[in-house]
Amino acid sequence: MRLLSKYGLTLGLFVVVLMMFSSCGSRKNMVYFQQDSTKISSLYEQHVPHIQPSDILTIVVTAADPKVTVPFNPGSSMGPGTMTQQMDLALRPTYTVDDDGNVVLPMLGKVHIGGLTRIQAIEKIRNELSQYIKDPGVNINFNNFRVSVLGEVARPGSFVMPTERVTVLDALGMAGDLTIRGVRENVMLIREVDGQKTMHRLDLTQQNTLNSPYYYLAQNDVIYVEPNKSQINNSKLGANTNVIISIASLLITVISVLTR
Known part of the structure; x- marks a missing residue:
């Protein structure tokens, strides 16, 4: 029995040491945007999201005289002093961009804004309104600027962003950041462009990623963080844990009987 205990203790220590080494990671694999000679030149203006079919937009018309805007803001005829902020937000008119990139606005009818940035769409609608309102x-x-973060993050899920100026880091922050088991060198971004899904890889350990055209996100982007080899191996071990425990128990029982 002493021999059995000795071997059992040795085996246990070996397993603990093996687990410690398998879970270790180097600084190179863990630290974001490690310093190098890369010149950061990425500008948000170069990667502004464009309005797409099925986008849901809040469009509000204003003017020096609020009364002249009533026909263009259906549902918002109440005076600004008679409603709460929550009521104001709920009553703001929303419009869905159709498959052809159009929205149908009161008085103006169909206005094509698909493919435009938010600022460009504002200027186009202002020009259309100028025939009815002075200096509108x-x-x-965006009401549906949504991104999804999946895989090895603390809180995977879909998140509606309060603004369209969203970076990969913003999305990962909403998801609670990568876990220690996430692969930072090979983060996948899935984006749909003109009905076609495209996949792009980002290395979050390299500063050059800040210059990537995919550092800034578009609506409905999906980020996937894959698990590292240690996590994959642990999952394989976990799936067979019951079998391993049963076999180990049987072997210990047989050895105990034979050594009596």
Whole structure:
């Protein structure tokens, strides 16, 4: 029995040491945007999201005289002093971009804004309104700027962003950041462009990623963080844990009987 205990203790220590080494990671694989000679030149203006079919937009028309905007803002006829902020947000008119890139606005009818940035769409609608309102103002916001983060992150899921200026880091931050088991050198970004899905790889350990055209996200982007080899191996071990325990128990029982 002493021999059995000795071998059992040795085996246990070996397993613990093996697990410690398998879970270790180097700084090179863990630290984001490690310093190098890369010159950061990425500008948000070069990668502004464009309005796409099925986007849901809030479009509000303003003017010096609020009364003249009533026909262009259906549902918002209440005076600004008679409603709460929540009521104001709920009553703001929303419009869905159709498959041809159009929205149908009161008085103006169909206005084609598909493929435009938010700022470009504002200018186009302002020009259309100028025939009815002197110096009109237009405010456009995305209501469905959603990104999904999956894989080795703390809180995977889909997130609606309050603004269209969203980076990969913003999305990962919403998901609680990568776990220690996530592969930072090979983060996948899935994007749909003109009905076609494309896949792109980002290395978050390299500063050059800040210059990537995919550092800034578009609506409906999906980010996937794959598990490292240690996590994959652990999952394989976990799936066979019951079998391993059963076999080990049987062997210990047989050895105990034979050594009596």
